């Protein structure tokens with residue numbers, strides 16, 4: 001299938017992984033878009049880049065009219081949960097209003113839209129969750145992402161929603177850490193860390209999420225898909241695996257409850273996904289957390 005794929009948020013973690021996955025694909029013409037300058041210009045000079053702030057309806061329409069994609073993967077979002085809680089207007093604009101613009105433009109031009117969503121639309125009482133589970137967000141980020149989902153689901157055009165969980169990975173010029181590097185670097189520095197053992201997630205390797213989004217777009221799949229790993233782990237269990245892999249001092253890791261931390265936004269306790277629909281229908285096959293650690297080690301350890 002020849003496809004013109006437009007990616008929003010191409011400077012972000014998932015956006016970068018999608019570009020890395022698809023930049024040499026013979027059947028794909030990539031159009032990377034992002035707010036601000038292209039962070040991938042030096043790495044992938046042959047990939048077309050168009051600046052796009054998705055909160056502007058005018059820019060969205062202009063870029064889609066000009067680029068005429070057949071598929072669009074919408075990764076751009078305000079993703080920092082506490083920031084969303086504290087700055088609700090900006091969060092709504094970036095997560096909901098922007099999605100509204102994209103839904104309208106994609107429906108108008110019959111572009112297949114893959115929208116990326118989150119486990120944080122759920123209350124976290126009964127994970128792991130299947131696609132049919134009933135959403136009930138416990139924080140503003142979750143509310144905004146649920147509102148965006150509802151806009152996508154009401155679209156007259158072809159749409160899919162990929163929900164994911166606790167994404168970890170490394171990206172170029174990215175400035176944010178992840179659970180694997182945070183634990184490794186803290187323990188290497190001899191720092192004591194407190195890690196929660198009463199929240200459950202199925203952590204997602206960023207490369208797997210990119211693969212899942214691509215499988216959806218490539219197959220013109222429609223509907224909702226849960227894309228993560230299949231291992232339900234607490235951050236404490238993840239930290240122990242990281243320490244084990246790198247041969248670091250486990251006694252520096254203190255097991256705590258989430259109530260130890262005061263954070264602006266509440267976190268759902270038990271999410272994590274059942275991914276059998278994506279495995280069965282799309283052929284999605286995620287890495288284990290142990291494999292993800294090993295991959296990240298290869299990407300980030302100096303020789």
Ligand SMILES: NC(=O)C1=CN([C@@H]2O[C@H](COP(=O)(O)OP(=O)(O)OC[C@H]3O[C@@H](n4cnc5c(N)ncnc54)[C@H](O)[C@@H]3O)[C@@H](O)[C@H]2O)C=CC1
Pocket residue numbers: 008009010011012013014015034035052053054055074075076077078079094098116117118119145164165166167168
């Ligand atoms: N990272 C995680 O643990 C999880 C992420 N998700 C979802 O996955 C998707 C991708 O997340 P990540 O790549 O990890 O996030 P990220 O924060 O690394 O990337 C998001 C990108 O969107 C860009 N962006 C924000 N507002 C924009 C605008 N108005 N116009 C253009 N670009 C804009 C940001 O600058 C950033 O580069 C998001 O929809 C997020 O809600 C869902 C669950 C967990």
